[in-house]
Amino acid sequence: MSRAYHEDKTHGTSVFPLQVYSHHDKDGFYFVSQHWHEELEWVYAEYGILNLTIHGKSFVLNPGEFCFINSGQLHEIKSIGESLHHAVVFNPGFLDFALYDACQHNFIRPITNGTLLFPTFCSAFSPADQKQILFHMQKIINLYHTLPTCALLSIKLHILHMIELFFQANYLLKNTLSSKGKDSLNKLKQVIEFIHINYAESISLQTLSEICFMSPNYFCHYFKQEIGKTPISFINEYRIEKACEMLSESKMPISDIALSVGFDNFSYFIRKFREYKGVAPNKYRSLRLNFEVN
Known part of the structure; x- marks a missing residue:
């Protein structure tokens, strides 16, 4: 894997x-x-x-x-x-x-x-x-x-x-991390690995919590405690980063990029992109292309 x-x-x-x-x-x-x-x-x-x-x-x-x-x-x-x-x-x-x-x-x-x-x-x-x-x-x-x-x-x-x-x-x-704490942290790393591999697909909290052998509610609490953000925020942010790569490296239409990184709602993708990057996707692409030329 x-x-x-x-x-x-x-x-x-x-x-x-x-x-x-x-x-x-x-x-x-x-x-x-x-x-x-x-x-x-x-x-x-x-x-x-x-x-x-x-x-x-x-x-x-x-x-x-x-x-x-x-x-x-x-x-x-x-x-x-x-x-x-x-x-x-x-x-x-x-x-x-x-x-x-x-x-x-x-x-x-x-x-x-x-x-x-x-x-x-x-x-x-x-x-x-x-x-x-x-x-x-x-x-x-x-x-x-x-x-x-x-x-x-x-x-x-x-x-x-x-x-x-x-x-x-x-x-x-x-280092005061117990063996139980190390085990939980290793399972959390498996969750991140799962997201990095499957970001383009639909990912449920139930699936992620099962990797850690936790209830969905406790998993969300533990994830935010260790990562600093909710699982949903982490998934959205990672998807936006993959979209940034595609905007910089390809001429694919922005709507197609949104779908390819796991967003089935284009308006939601635009809103999240602005939230994480401070600019719209087309502006980001223009800035990155200018940076590469310069």
């Missing part, structure tokens, strides 16, 4: 499993739907505003702010207006030492095995430590894109300096 919600893209290379993604969004249409991956992801907003939902909690990332996404956490990212943000994505195993020593046991292994988690938002840190963390993140981004001599070694050293700071100030959090 396809695992659409589980990002399995290779980040970096086999000998240096870290990649920095820098994205400039001109029109404020950037959106990555709920997904998860094994890699750690550190996001920094250089300018503009990002809305993030991580483990069901919503955050606004303002210019100069950063956040941490732990391995396996469901998350989505959306831009608000023009923005430039950077994501440092790396495999936790990247931190391991070949020789198992006291540093590995006390500081690295608790991070790579998920016993300790990074706090999500930069407000968890003192103002002085925020400046230090931001300094290291900016250095990592610059080193990755310019690749001076010893860049790879320098990147790893900056990450280790950040981890040292986290331990010194006791910022890392204990």
